[in-house]
Amino acid sequence: MTRKLGIAVIGLGPASLPHSKSLLDLADRAQVRFAVSRSAERAQAFAGQFPFPTTTDLDAVLADPSVEAVIVLTPPSSHLDVSARCLEAGKHVLVEKPLELTSERGQCLVDTARRTGKVFGVVLQHRFRPASLRLKAALDSGELGSVEAAFLQVPWWRPQAYYDEPGRGTLARDGGGVLLTQAIHSLDLFRSLVGVSRVVAAQALTTGLHRMETEDYVSALLETANGAPATLVTTTAAYPGYPERIEITGTKGFAALIGGRLRLAFLDGREEIVEAEGSTGSGANIMDFPHDAHRAVIADFLDAIEQQRDPVVTGEEALASQRLVDDILACARLGR
The missing domain is CATH 3.30.360.10 (Dihydrodipicolinate Reductase; domain 2)
Structure with a gap:
């Protein structure tokens, strides 16, 4: 990429650790504009680990034109609502597995991604x-x-x-x-x-x-x-x-x-x-694994945005x- 892509990380639970480490590795390709959590306490704890600006205001993040893509790491029950909001706001979306609670809700999310024309991928890093x-x-x-x-x-x-x-x-x-x-x-x-x-x-x-x-x-x-x-x-x-x-x-x-x-x-x-x-x-210890596969997922997501193609793991997959x-x-x- 000739410039860094502006990214927001939404959800700062345990899953944010390998993604954040990966984004540090990919700092020459992507800049984390915001790390978002509903909990001010969790945002503060996260800020003590990673040098990313934190916020609890998702609306402000979605309204910011410098944020071009988001990584959604919230619980599965919120994937459709959060990801659909991001897609409708014109952001490319990479969402953690599973796609949603049910296949029916997952289908709604896939349909939204195709309708908006944004790059949409799912974190299945194996x-x-x-x-x-x-x-x-x-x-x-x-x-x-x-x-x-x-x-x-x-x-x-x-x-x-x-x-x-x-x-x-x-x-x-x-x-x-x-x-x-x-x-x-x-x-x-x-x-x-x-x-x-x-x-x-x-x-x-x-x-x-x-x-x-x-x-x-x-x-x-x-x-x-x-x-x-x-x-x-x-x-x-x-x-x-x-x-x-x-x-x-x-x-x-x-x-x-x-x-x-x-x-x-x-x-x-x-x-x-x-x-x-x-x-x-x-x-x-559920986080006892290296983050190299997560880094590869995010790199493929960035490539897909740059090349205007689907990522390896699409919503349909x-x-x-x-x-x-x-x-x-x-x-x-x-x-x-």
């Missing part, structure tokens, strides 16, 4: 990890052959204290449990790699390890885009938390993506490993992953 990009390239190029079977496991842990926070694990605030709130990153990546054409069977429940409204354990039998069998197991009851895992069996080789580390083993004897740095936020969550849970409710 697609941007180097190992994820290499695995997608191996699949797209045919290096692994055709997909014969696939497996997704998210064995994460959240203590009861996490769900004791107001709204955590509720339909009213989060829209769902482990699938929509934690496993959505891995599920979205999995869908982007192999596709999911059908949910064959599913089970969803709340284990005795948690007191919460929504599910903390989901398993499902799926079919990939080409009809191959796939298995999904996700939970936040696997103490102390382990890296998420994607395995893909192809006619020319096997891939194991564990956290951000990829191992490719080809039938001709070749092997390839893409190493990863840091944890994945699978345990009690995020909505497709959320509808898959709906399908799995609907199948589980039917008891098959």
Whole structure:
């Protein structure tokens, strides 16, 4: 970019940390004009960590022509209202996952983005990890052959204290449990790699390890885009938390993506490993992961604005992953 893009960060909860670190890294491309919170106390605490101007006045931010884009990090229940206001005010929008509480509200947000013509992206950063990009390239190029079977496991842990926070694990605030709130990153990546054409069977429940409204354990039998069998197991009851895992069996080789580390083993004897740095936020410390993937998401968002194109993860892509969550849970409710 020949100039810095003016950005506002809306919502200063835990999710603001990797985004703010990323924006510091991208200071040559973007300038944070405002960091916005409804809470003056939270804004003050944030100001002690990052050198960004803070405010509680969202109306003033949206009226400021120097703010060209916003990153919305508020709770899922507010994504439609906040993001739609920003889009209608002429701002490009990058919103945290999940898209919204329900697919219906998510569709309204996607429709608003298309109608206003602004760049609209969703933070599903697992697609941007180097190992994820290499695995997608191996699949797209045919290096692994055709997909014969696939497996997704998210064995994460959240203590009861996490769900004791107001709204955590509720339909009213989060829209769902482990699938929509934690496993959505891995599920979205999995869908982007192999596709999911059908949910064959599913089970969803709340284990005795948690007191919460929504599910903390989901398993499902799926079919990939080409009809191959796939298995999904996700939970936040696997103490102390382990890296998420994607395995893909192809006619020319096997891939194991564990956290951000990829191992490719080809039938001709070749092997390839893409190493990863840091944890994945699978345990009690939900922010225990590097921010490099978030930085890549924001960089792609900036590129999309500059190049007048869609970002990698569009609203439609995020909505497709959320509808898959709906399908799995609907199948589980039917008891098959």
